[in-house]
Amino acid sequence: MYTITRLENTPPESIQSQIMQRVVDYVTDISMVGIVASNPLYQLYQYGVGHEVHQYLQAMNGSRGFPVELIVALDDEDPSVVIGFLLYLPVQDDPEACAVAYMAVHASQRRRGIARAMLRQMIERYPHAELACFAGKVPYFEAMGFRVLTARGPQVVMNTRDHQTEGLLAVLDVAPIYNSVEVRQIHAYLLKQHGKRAMTDAEKQRDRHLDQMTRQARLMVLERLNQ
Template sequence: MFTLVHLDTPPPESLKNQVLQMVVDYFSDISPVSLTPSNPLYQLYQYVIGYEVHLYLQAMDATQASSARLVLALDDEDPSQVRGFALYLPSQDDAEAATLAYLAVQASHRRNGIARAMLQRVIEQRPHVEVACAAGKAPVFEAMGFRVLAAQGPHVLLNTRAHRSNGMVAVQNLAPIFESREVRQIHAYLVQQHGKKALSEAESKRDRLLDQMAYQAEMLVKERFPTIH
């Protein structure tokens, strides 16, 4: 069993470290770009997404309505152990709206209702919730009450309501992370390990994957709204 905790300030270091480790462990599940470990760019994107989540957690501030919020599922028998997390971004100018940024559950604790319970807690705080995900994951959110609204690039947009909020959310700008010294060092290491040609091929493979995801998103939306297209 598990207990849910809702946080509007940075979590204790031990819990934060577990969340960040889950981002690393389940990167393929939660990343907007569904790279697999076989792609040489995997490590680079793994670092970028991990650092993005770190920045969200670090900037959590109860006095700022637009800063990230965190729902943790803690083990009932050992509350020091994180079994799942949901990170969401409240809207700055719509008190009911939010965007679900990341959600993950420990593989050994899935199918126990943790994801559904965490999402329900988010919805209790902000009933107008939006999420963008790969087409293959859309049915999971639909089963939890979300509605498909549209395709947006490689993702399907789903919402708890039949329309999007007009509110804005404060998302992290990833450009400075990609331009950081650490990412440049990772890229240089990957070039050294795999060679420039392999990295170029990995980038092409990533781009083809994004194109494929965009096509799948469009197809899913057409399936849901056959009379509109």
């Protein structure tokens, strides 16, 4: 079994490191671009998305001036083990609203209702909840009470209500991460390892995949809204 716990302050290093490992392991699911492991750019996104999550975890101490909350699922047999996490952002000016930023459950622990339990606890606190997911995950979240609102790039925006909040949702500017020296160094390493042609092909593959997911998101929204 497992225990669901909500944290309002930056978690201890032992929990942070496990969350970061989940991000690295499941970056395909967590990343907005849905980068696949076979793409040479995969390592770059592992670092980039990992750094995004790390910054949000650090912001839980209030240093960034906006609220960040975290729910973790801990293994009852060993409470030091994180089997799932849900990081979300409460909306300013709307005490009922929040938005999911990142969520992952260890592959060996899926289909046990962990994601559902974490979302349920979040919704109990913030009943006007929003998330964005790829088209293929829409039925999964519909079963949890979310409904399709619109498309946002390659993702479908879903909400527990039929409208988005009018409150202010503050998010980190992640652009500096992907313009950082570290990312440039990773890209240079990958370029040396795979060659210029392979890296160009990798970027084209990523972009084609993004275009495909964007079309799928739009079609899913049209389908759901016309039912």
